[in-house]
Amino acid sequence: MSDSMAAYEAKVEQLEREVYLGLREDDLDPRQVVALACELFDWFPHTDAVLEVVERNPAEVSPAEMTALARRILDDAGFDPGFDLAPERLVTLRAALRIVARDLPMRGIEGEPEIEVLEDWFPVVAGVRLADGERLNWGGQILPGMCDDPTMALTGLAIMIQESLLVWTWQVWPVCPRHRLGVHGEQRNGTAVWWCAGDGGHMLAPVGELSGVRARKPARKSSVRRAAL
Known part of the structure; x- marks a missing residue:
C-alpha cells in the first residue's frame, strides 16, 4: 500500500x-x-x-x-464502530456468554469463562478464554457486528464454542440422547437453540438449558416366545 x-x-x-x-x-x-x-x-x-x-x-x-x-x-x-466505539456490544456478548456457560458443565468444563477482545486481529474480534486459561478460538471468532442483536450474539457464541471444543478434543458435543447425533447451535423462531437433525429436525434444548435434557434410557428387550414344536 x-x-x-x-x-x-x-x-x-x-x-x-x-x-x-x-x-x-x-x-x-x-x-x-x-x-x-x-x-x-x-x-x-x-x-x-x-x-x-x-x-x-x-x-x-x-x-x-x-x-x-x-x-x-x-x-x-461499510463503517463498523467495533467494540471500542460501541461498548454495549461487549455487554451483550458477556451476557450471552453467561447463558452458554450454563451448558459447559455438561461437557465437564467448570469455572467461569471470559470474553477476550483480540486487539491484535484485524478487524478486532472477540474470543473466549476458559477459567483454566485455555482459549476457545479454533472455531472462529465473534465479529463486533454480531453483537448488535442478543440472539445473534448468543447463537454465534454457542457455535464458536462448540466448534472450538470439537477441534480441541475431537469429540462431538452436545449430542442428542435420542438420536445419538451431534446437535448444532442455530437460531430458530428468534431463539438460540441446540438443534438436532434427527427425524426431520427438532430442538434438543434452548442454549443454556442442556441440564434439563434427560439421558436416553436403554430400551427394554422384548421377550420372544417360541412355539413348541
Missing part, C-alpha cells in the same frame, strides 16, 4: 469515527459529514448520499436530513 493511500485511509477512518460519535451522542457536526463526503468523493465511486452532501449547501440541509445522510454515508462506506 502506498503512503498516500495509507494516509487517505487513516484520514477517512478518523472522519468516520468522528461522524459516528456525533450521531451516537446526538452532537453531529455537519462540517465533519461534508469533510467525509469530500474524501470519499475524491477517491472512490460515490454514492447518492455522498453526492448529495457534496453538492448541497450545508446551511440549507436541516439537522434531520444531515443525520440521515450521515448514517447512509457510514453504511455505504
